Amino acid sequence: MRFCDVTLREATQIPGREYTVEQTIAAGRALDELSLSLVQTGFPATGEHDTTVTQRLADVLENDVVAIARARDDDVDAALEADADVVEVFVPVSDRQLNAILGLSRDEAFESAQDAIDRVRDGGARPHLTLMDAFRTDADDVAPAFERFNVSITLTDTVGARTPSFVAGYLRSLAGLGVSLDRIGVHFHDDLGVATANALVAARLGVDRVDVSVASLGERAGNPALEEVAVALEADGHDTGLARDQLIPACRAVLDALDEPVDPRAPVIGEAVTSHESGLHTAAMLEDPATFEPYDPETFGGERRLLFGAHTGREAATRLLERADKEPTEELIDALLDRLAETEEPIELDEAVAIAEQL
Numbered sequence: 481m482r483f484c485d486v487t488l489r490e491a492t493q494i495p496g497r498e499y500t501v502e503q504t505i506a507a508g509r510a511l512d513e514l515s516l517s518l519v520q521t522g523f524p525a526t527g528e529h530d531t532t533v534t535q536r537l538a539d540v541l542e543n544d545v546v547a548i549a550r551a552r553d554d555d556v557d558a559a560l561e562a563d564a565d566v567v568e569v570f571v572p573v574s575d576r577q578l579n580a581i582l583g584l585s586r587d588e589a590f591e592s593a594q595d596a597i598d599r600v601r602d603g604g605a606r607p608h609l610t611l612m613d614a615f616r617t618d619a620d621d622v623a624p625a626f627e628r629f630n631v632s633i634t635l636t637d638t639v640g641a642r643t644p645s646f647v648a649g650y651l652r653s654l655a656g657l658g659v660s661l662d663r664i665g666v667h668f669h670d671d672l673g674v675a676t677a678n679a680l681v682a683a684r685l686g687v688d689r690v691d692v693s694v695a696s697l698g699e700r701a702g703n704p705a706l707e708e709v710a711v712a713l714e715a716d717g718h719d720t721g722l723a724r725d726q727l728i729p730a731c732r733a734v735l736d737a738l739d740e741p742v743d744p745r746a747p748v749i750g751e752a753v754t755s756h757e758s759g760l761h762t763a764a765m766l767e768d769p770a771t772f773e774p775y776d777p778e779t780f781g782g783e784r785r786l787l788f789g790a791h792t793g794r795e796a797a798t799r800l801l802e803r804a805d806k807e808p809t810e811e812l813i814d815a816l817l818d819r820l821a822e823t824e825e826p827i828e829l830d831e832a833v834a835i836a837e838q839l
């Protein structure tokens with residue numbers, strides 16, 4: 481399965497967000513550390529920013545650079561001039577979007593998509609097709625696209641309307657109609673808070689490509705979070721091919737480059753999610769960290785923090801004293817707990833052991 485990171489393009493669709501060319505390039509370079517298959521760098525027809533970013537990243541990234549384009553000559557030409565490796569042509573496929581956006585029938589929209597795909601090939605890039613609003617379109621109306629187009633096709637849940645059981649049923653219906661799942665890409669939005677779950681369902685069913693974005697940055701509620709999808713798959717024994725130990729640092733570097741905050745409570749990348757202070761938890765984790773964590777954060781370049789303070793209990797104090805080579809007598813345990821309760825903020829493991837050593 482291939483990941484396509486869409487952070488650079490989707491994040492700019494958040495109202496009010498404007499990143500400089502240098503910021504976006506720095507974010508793209510940070511993404512390159514991850515060995516993703518594809519990085520979507522922009523929509524060159526929108527102007528100078530996305531064109532320059534795409535051109536410059538196409539020059540330096542190991543990952544293939546993807547530029548998006550409407551099914552129009554000028555958009556395709558802009559993406560080709562920006563030197564994209566892959567030009568992703570998008571057209572609406574649902575009746576609602578066909579009417580409101582193009583005023584065309586599905587067949588006419590597919591014709592313009594075919595023209596655009598041919599133009600991409602003639603221009604020396606690889607074409608990819610995206611069918612907007614596919615998850616609100618009958619599978620019977622989407623399946624013929626896989627016969628008609630000789631490319632892999634991303635199906636989008638453009639408005640984030642779908643949930644995992646629907647996604648699984650929909651993909652199985654397509655398979656029942658003869659579509660090979662390894663030709664399908666998926667692009668979800670998080671309006672219902674299940675984009676990551678949708679992406680995981682699709683990945684486990686064997687799709688070819690999953691679109692993700694760092695920290696879910698993207699239009700409205702955003703997209704499946706790269707770090708969540710990757711860690712969920714890896715922790716479940718699936719080799720994503722990503723540079724595992726770079727995952728957390730690279731995601732943080734992307735956010736740093738874009739001047740986007742890291743929510744401390746964000747799954748995988750937030751500091752709070754690998755920090756533990758509760759007495760019962762730290763006591764057990766000093767013995768076996770896996771008792772209260774779903775994966776070892778170091779595998780993904782993160783750090784586990786065991787913290788000690790007012791919430792530390794007798795068992796954890798006993799283990800701290802043992803680490804300090806002290807006999808954990810009742811008196812020493814009481815003394816250590818008193819000292820920990822006096823700290824203004826919870827303290828790190830090495831500091832707590834140092835206090836135990838001084839007793």
Ligand SMILES: CC(=O)SCCNC(=O)CCNC(=O)[C@H](O)C(C)(C)COP(=O)(O)OP(=O)(O)OC[C@H]1O[C@@H](n2cnc3c(N)ncnc32)[C@H](O)[C@@H]1OP(=O)(O)O
Nearest residue numbers: 493523525526549550551552570571572581582612638699
């Ligand atoms: C679901 C997604 O996320 S798609 C990506 C969305 N991203 C953006 O919109 C990026 C910001 N957008 C922009 O800067 C501008 O809207 C631009 C530069 C893309 C286009 O600007 P304009 O030329 O003024 O067109 P406008 O925004 O009005 O778009 C409507 C035109 O796009 C056409 N269009 C929309 N989608 C498609 C498509 N997939 N294929 C072909 N034509 C399309 C419409 O038919 C209409 O054409 P017309 O002008 O010939 O009637």
Ligand SMILES: O=C(O)CCC(=O)C(=O)O
Nearest residue numbers: 548570610612636638667
């Ligand atoms: O993924 C694309 O190429 C554009 C379409 C999109 O972002 C969406 O449908 O949500």
